[in-house]
Structures are given as C-alpha cells and as structure tokens.
Amino acid sequence: MSIRDQIRKGSTTLLILAVLSEEPMYGYQISRELARRSGGYFDMKEGLLYPLLHRMKREGLVSSQWQTVSGARRRKYYAITKAGLEALQEQAQEWQMFMSQLQGVLAGVNLS
Amino acid sequence: MMSEQDSHLSIESALRQIAAGLRLSSQTERELLEEIRGHLEDAVDDAVRRGQDPDDAVREVGERFGVAVVAEALQDEHAPWESADAIVACILPVAGALILRWLTFVPAGSAAGWGFLLLRPSLWVVSVLVLAASLLYYHRWRYALAVWGFFWALSLIFVAF
Structure with missing residues (x-):
C-alpha cells in the first residue's frame, strides 16, 4: 500500500466529518465535494464511501435520513451528529499535531 | 451512441452485479441498492451534462464507483x-x-x-x-x-x- 493510500485510509473518516460539518449531504455529493476540495488527491473507489458512511452511522458519528427529491426518487442524506462533531475536533487536532511534528522532522531533509 | 434507456439498463446491470455479492436481509439490500442507484444515476447524469458520451459515461462511472469491490465491502460491513x-x-x-x-x-x-x-x-x-x-x-x-x-x-x- 502506498503512503498516499495509508494516509487516505487513516483520514477518510475525518474528511467525511469535515465535509458534513457544513451541511447534510448525500453520498454522491460527499464524494464530489471530497474530490473538489482535495483536487482528486484523496481519490478512491466511490462505492467504498458507503460502507464507511454506514459504519460511521453505526458508531453514532452521523445520522441519515431518506428524502424524496423528485417523483419517487429518494436520496439518503447524512448529517453529522454531536458525537461526530466531537470526533471531528479531536481528530483534526490530532492530525494537526501529527503534521506539525512531521514537518519538524522533515525540515532538515533536502527534497530537491 | 447509447440511449438513456440503454444507460439505465447498464446501471441495472451494475446493480445486479452488486446485488449478487450481497447476502443480507431483503430490506437492507433494497436500501443499499437504492442508495447506490441514486449515486450511479447522478454520476452518469453529471458526465453526460459535461458532454461525455453516455456509453463512456456509464463505463467510467462504473469503474470509478468500483462495482467489482463494493459488494464485498458492504457485505463485510453489514x-x-x-x-x-x-x-x-x-x-x-x-x-x-x-x-x-x-x-x-x-x-x-x-x-x-x-x-x-x-x-x-x-x-x-x-x-x-x-x-x-x-x-x-x-x-x-x-x-x-x-x-x-x-x-x-x-x-x-x-x-x-
């Protein structure tokens, strides 16, 4: 597994929580938003978003609700919960600390 | 060039492929497939709106979605x-x-x-x-x-x- 894949695997929950902290979204919308904000860096099989969302729902980090959008077509909207917001704060701080320490270590590395 | 009906059939075929890998309760499967159907339809609609050929759009959306791997991941989760x-x-x-x-x-x-x-x-x-x-x-x-x-x-x- 590449470093990018490892980082993505460890941070996907955080990314989804960050996107949902602004407004409830449906799966495709979350996927597009993640791609847009990261410029495709965190690109993954879009379908794998759903098992992750369902696990986050089971863990109480998000809630979901079906909404009829047109005719008989429905979309399942996901919204961040209070526990999700707390997890977002905690994970975001942890990642900031991680990146800060990592940059400190890498400061002396010649990347050219 | 693929018609709207053909692209619908292709989405149906992707859904059948995913359904074949699921062994969950009928209600859970129905909800999962409805959610996935919405995603695929939205993605194909977006691609066609951007001017992509519907045939290519369906194929590309299926690959991007990971039809082949998603059933196993959903099964493992549920x-x-x-x-x-x-x-x-x-x-x-x-x-x-x-x-x-x-x-x-x-x-x-x-x-x-x-x-x-x-x-x-x-x-x-x-x-x-x-x-x-x-x-x-x-x-x-x-x-x-x-x-x-x-x-x-x-x-x-x-x-x-």
Missing part, C-alpha cells in the same frame, strides 16, 4: 450486524417469555395462571423491559414492536402449556 440483529431478535423474546413463565409459578410449583400473573408488577416490568431493550437496540419502533409481539406470542404459549 453482515456481522445482521447476524447480531437476528440473534437479539431471538434471544430477547425467548428470554423474556421464559422469565415470565417462571413468574407464573408460585413457590409450591403449581401454575398461578393469568389472573394471578396480571396482578404482579413483575409481569409489566418484564414486558416493558423487553420492549425497551428492543427499542434501544434497534432504534426503530417497527422492529421493537415485532420483537415485543414475538415475546407475547411465546409468553401465551409458555404460560398456557
């Missing part, structure tokens, strides 16, 4: 909980009904009957506990009431015989 749901749905009413049956017998071992049972607070405590436990576990009245109904059906059988 199957353990479906098993747990089934176990709880069996254990809760059976345990409740057995406790209730035990309560119907007076210390001498003779059956007290419903007349006696209905006056005992423990009957209502057990009954409410079974309902509350199901509701806490499933978070849905429909499921909790189904478990509760099963509990009462078993209780009627256990106490009567």
Whole structure:
C-alpha cells in the first residue's frame, strides 16, 4: 500500500466529518465535494464511501435520513451528529499535531 | 451512441452485479441498492451534462464507483450486524417469555395462571423491559414492536402449556 493510500485510509473518516460539518449531504455529493476540495488527491473507489458512511452511522458519528427529491426518487442524506462533531475536533487536532511534528522532522531533509 | 434507456439498463446491470455479492436481509439490500442507484444515476447524469458520451459515461462511472469491490465491502460491513440483529431478535423474546413463565409459578410449583400473573408488577416490568431493550437496540419502533409481539406470542404459549 502506498503512503498516499495509508494516509487516505487513516483520514477518510475525518474528511467525511469535515465535509458534513457544513451541511447534510448525500453520498454522491460527499464524494464530489471530497474530490473538489482535495483536487482528486484523496481519490478512491466511490462505492467504498458507503460502507464507511454506514459504519460511521453505526458508531453514532452521523445520522441519515431518506428524502424524496423528485417523483419517487429518494436520496439518503447524512448529517453529522454531536458525537461526530466531537470526533471531528479531536481528530483534526490530532492530525494537526501529527503534521506539525512531521514537518519538524522533515525540515532538515533536502527534497530537491 | 447509447440511449438513456440503454444507460439505465447498464446501471441495472451494475446493480445486479452488486446485488449478487450481497447476502443480507431483503430490506437492507433494497436500501443499499437504492442508495447506490441514486449515486450511479447522478454520476452518469453529471458526465453526460459535461458532454461525455453516455456509453463512456456509464463505463467510467462504473469503474470509478468500483462495482467489482463494493459488494464485498458492504457485505463485510453489514453482515456481522445482521447476524447480531437476528440473534437479539431471538434471544430477547425467548428470554423474556421464559422469565415470565417462571413468574407464573408460585413457590409450591403449581401454575398461578393469568389472573394471578396480571396482578404482579413483575409481569409489566418484564414486558416493558423487553420492549425497551428492543427499542434501544434497534432504534426503530417497527422492529421493537415485532420483537415485543414475538415475546407475547411465546409468553401465551409458555404460560398456557
């Protein structure tokens, strides 16, 4: 597994929580938003978003609700919960600390 | 060039491929496939709006979605909980009904009957506990009431015989 894949695997929950902290979204919308904000860096099989969302729902980090959008077509909207917001704060701080320490270590590395 | 009906058929084929890899309850599968269908339709619509050929759009969307791998991931995520749901749905009413049956017998071992049972607070405590436990576990009245109904059906059988 590449470093990018490892980082993505460890941070996907955080990314989804960050996107949902602004407004409830449906799966495709979350996927597009993640791609847009990261410029495709965190690109993954879009379908794998759903098992992750369902696990986050089971863990109480998000809630979901079906909404009829047109005719008989429905979309399942996901919204961040209070526990999700707390997890977002905690994970975001942890990642900031991680990146800060990592940059400190890498400061002396010649990347050219 | 692929027509809208053809692209719909291709989405159906992707959904069938995913459904073939799922062994979950019919309701769970129905909801998962409805959610995935919406995603695929939105993605194809977006691609066609951007000027992509519908044929290519369906193929690309399918690849990007990971039709081949998503069923396994969904199955892995949901199957353990479906098993747990089934176990709880069996254990809760059976345990409740057995406790209730035990309560119907007076210390001498003779059956007290419903007349006696209905006056005992423990009957209502057990009954409410079974309902509350199901509701806490499933978070849905429909499921909790189904478990509760099963509990009462078993209780009627256990106490009567």
